[in-house]
Each structure stands twice: as C-alpha cells, then as structure tokens.
Amino acid sequence: MFNQLLEFRNQKLLVQALSNKIHETEYFQKTGKLYQYGNNEEFSIDGQQLIEFYFYDYMLLQGFPNQQSQFKKPSDIIQLRQRLINDKYLSEIATLLNLQNLVSVGNQKSLKNNPKVLSDCLKSVIGAHYYDKQNDLEVLRDLIHPIIAQLLNKGQEIGLKKWKYNPKSSFLEFLNQYKGQLGINPKLTIEWKKDDTILNQNNSYYQITLELNSNFQIQKIGINKRETEQNVYQEALVYLRKLNIKKNERQKTFQKQTDIKQIQVESELSTSLNSTINNQNLSLYSFTEYNDDKQNLDFDQQINLILEKLAFE
Template identity: 75%
Template sequence: MFNQLLEFKNTKLLVQALTNKIHEMEYLQKTGQPYQYGNNEDFTIGGQQLLEFYFYDYMLLQGFPNQQSQFKKPSDIIQLRQKLINDKYLSEIAILLNIQNLLNVGNQKSLKNNPKVLSDCIKSIIGAHYYDKQNDLETLRDIIHPIVVQLLNKGEQITKTQWKYNPKSSFLEYLNSYKGELNINPKLTIEWKKDDSILNQNKSLYLISLELNNTMKIQKIGVNKRETEQNVYLEALLQLRKYHIKNYQKQNKLTNKKKEIQEKQCESDLSTSLDSTINNQDLSIYCFSEKTLDQSKISFDQQFNHILEQLANE
C-alpha cells in the first residue's frame, strides 16, 4: 500500500530524505568534509505542507464538507486533520515500511525508534517526492492519498467530540468571556530538550510551560509538540475554572460582609438621628395625682375632659 513512498527515480533524494541532521554533523566532525547528500530537515517542512494540502484535497474529492455528514464546514476537516497528522500515526506508517532500518542517524541509534524522528522521515520522503516527480501534483496525489486513507482509518477510532474539541480555543474563549473578572495574563514558553535518563534512549522532548499569573504555572513534557501544548491548555482551563470559582466565592463573601457593615451603619445612624430629635424637642410630661382627681369615682369621659381642660389652661 505504501511501497510507492520508497520508489525514487533519483535515489540521492531518497538518501537525503532518510538522513537525520545528526548524521550529517557527525560525518563532518569525523571527516572534516560536508556530507554529500545533506539532511532531510528542509524536506520535512515541505512534506508537512504537502500532506496537509492533500489531506484536504482527498476530503474534497470525497464530497466533504456537506450538511448530511459530520463534516459540515471546512473548519471541521481542518480540525480532523490536526488530530490525525501527528507523530504517533505517521511513525506507525514508517514502521510498516521498516524506515527504522533505513534511517541514517549516526551513532544515535536510539533515534531509530523515536516517534518524532520516524514521523519527520515520512514527511521528508513526501517532500523529496515533489522534486523527484518533477513537481507533478497528480503523481504526488497518487503517492500521498494512501497515507491519508490510513490516517482516516485511524480517525474512525476518534469520536466527533474528541476531534472537534480544542483545549487551546476553549481556554482562550473562557479567558475572553471573563476578561474583566480575572487577573490573568498567560505566557507560553516552549523549550526543546533531550532526555538521556530513560534507558539511554536520548529522546527528543518538548518542555512546554504556561504561566497564568505569579502563583499559577503549568508545565508538561512530551514528544509531540502539539499534543503536549494541548494538554497544557487543558490543564490550564481546569485550573482557571477553579481559580474563577474561588475568586467569585471570595468576592461574594466580601460583598455580603460589606453589605452587612453598611446595614449596621445605617441602623446606627438612624438610632443617633432619633436620639438627637428627641433630645432637641421641648416635651412636657403630665402627671395626675390622686389629690387632683379621684379617678375611681368618675367615668373615663369625665377623666379625659378634665385632662383636656388642664392642657388648655397651661
């Protein structure tokens, strides 16, 4: 199915596509002369672009996007492409072709089993075919479409929710939705490093850090740059939500406390105002003794009339 990938008219291009940059550097150090075939770095970049183009090309030829399928708009195809064109799936194709036995990696033999190195090699072979086939895009389509079919077969294991979900987009949307409430200024840092600690495999890794503020920072290490970055944003989204909820509860608590203090202040002000009003008024208190009026012998009306008479005479 993939044998066409290794069929070259110009075998020098194939050798270059199978040569890692480390091999070229070691050759120069040992002989003092440049390696005549070069390395596959430039081919890898071109191969990535061609693979993405022909992935979309294949989907268009199959009649996508359309409203009757799960791919209703172009962005759906792009999201699926981003999910499928990765080091894991491409390295599996490389292993089917025994690319690991053809790779030139100098003394770094462990790189022959590195998913990223194998994936880059598939891309570099695609890029080299562009020149080997004299820029013939139709011939190139026949070579690349079987790879696309293989990737889509892998994609059948991924649910629609999984391939459409983008943690980075969700993180940015959440951040923009509560921009005025959150004191967050994310800063992403990507470092490339080697790990010699695991069985001396000399793996190439990405260390990706996302700093949200002075107290929150997420770091993850992985072989695949995009997957590692998405995992960082997924973790950041979870932490951001917790931070937002905690901040909201704290703010709500402060608001209630402030309201309570204001209510107490209002009560105090009202009490002071009433006291002041009472103290500033000239109030007379009337006392009626038994000598003045025998209340037990007269009716209530008589008592009341007598009080009125007293008030009138004062």
C-alpha cells in the first residue's frame, strides 16, 4: 500500500533515513570512524513538517473547512491534525512498511519495535523524499496523501467530542486568560525511565511532572507519553478552575466587607451632619426668637412713652 515510499533514486538517502542516531554512535565507538551515512534526525524534522503541511493540503482539497461539516473552522482541522499525527499512529503505518526490520539501531534490537523509533523512521523516509524528488511538491503530494488518508481512517474511530477536547490547549488558554492573576508559572518535566516491573516490550514508562508554583505540582506516570501528559494537564486545569473560584470568592467577600464599611462611614457621616444642622437650626431659631422679643419690647416701650407723653400734655 505504501511501498512507493521505499523507492528512491538515491539509495544513500534511504539508508540515512533508516539509520537511527544510536546506530551512528555505536558505529563510531566501535570503529573510531564516522558513519558515512550519518543519522536520520534532520530528516525526521523535515518529515514532520511535510506531514503537517500535506495534512492541511489534503483537507482543503476535500472541501474543508465548511459550515456544513464537523470541521467548520481552520482550528478544527488543526486540532484533528494534532490528534492524529502522533507516534502511535505513525508507528502503525511504519509497521505496514516493515520498517521495524529495516531501521538500524545498533545493538539495541528491542528499539526496533519502539513506537517513537518507528515514528521517527517513517518521518525520516518522508523527509528524505523531499531531497530525492528534488523538492517536487506535486510528487511529494502523491506520496504523502495516502498516509494522510490512513490517518483520517484512524480519526473516524475517534468521536468528535473526544478529539476536539485538548486538555493541554484548554489549560494554556485558561492560564493566558487569567495571566498574572493566579500566581502560576508552569514548568513541565518529562522523564523516560526503565523499570522491570513495567509490563511492556521495553520495560519503560514516562514520568511527567507539571510544577505550577513553588507549593504545588502534579506528577503522573504512564506508558503512553501523550495520554500521560494530557492527564497531567487535565488535573492542572481542574486545579486552576478551583483556584480561580476561590480567588473570586475572596474578592467578593472583600468587596462585601468594603461596601459594609463604606455604608457605615456614610451613615455615621450623615448622622453627624444631621446633628450639626439641627443644632445650627436651634441656635438660629433661638437667636431669631430673641431678636423678635427685643424688637417687640422696644416697640412697647415706644408706645408707652407716647402714651405717657400724651397723658401729660
């Protein structure tokens, strides 16, 4: 089905694409000479970029995104691409090409079936074709589109809600939304360890630690790197949401206390002003009454004086 991927004009490029870094290192240690074909690390990077490019190219040719499908926005296609282009699915395609029997890994024979090694090998073969086909993008499209179709067949097995939800993306989006408000400075550490009690072909597992701050970190172990990492980010997202809820509750409580104090201050000020105004009114009233009495007294005295004057005339 994918046999054309192994058809090279320049066979040296194919040999290099099938040569893992481990093989090159062991060759130098044994012979003291550089391995003439080098290793496939740079080809692997090229292959990753080509797969991502032609994934979107394939979807565009199929008429996506459009509002009548489940892929309504470009971001929907990107999320699907992130979900499908991984070591697990690429290594399965590599197995169909029998790359586990072709890849060179020195004496580390157990690595021939390692998903990461096989995935890198497939990407390296694709990357090497870019140079073998002299940068002809049309020829590369014919080579890579069948791989994209195979990946999309895998995508049909994944429910829409499942692939659209990405805990890592949701975590980073939430963190960016409240940037600087939660006191979070995440640091991710990924370790690959071996343990004879782990029942897989390499007796290995991933230990992934996400340090959120100096007081809190999340650590999980698992055989599948992606799933373990997503589980870590899922738990971290739950923690952030709880932290944000507590922060909002504290702010509401503080605001409520501030409002109560403000009301009390305003009430005391109002009472003080009313008292002052009332006292001033009383004083004014008393003063006015006093003046009226004085005016009345003067008037009576004047009348009496007039009457007395008339009486003696």
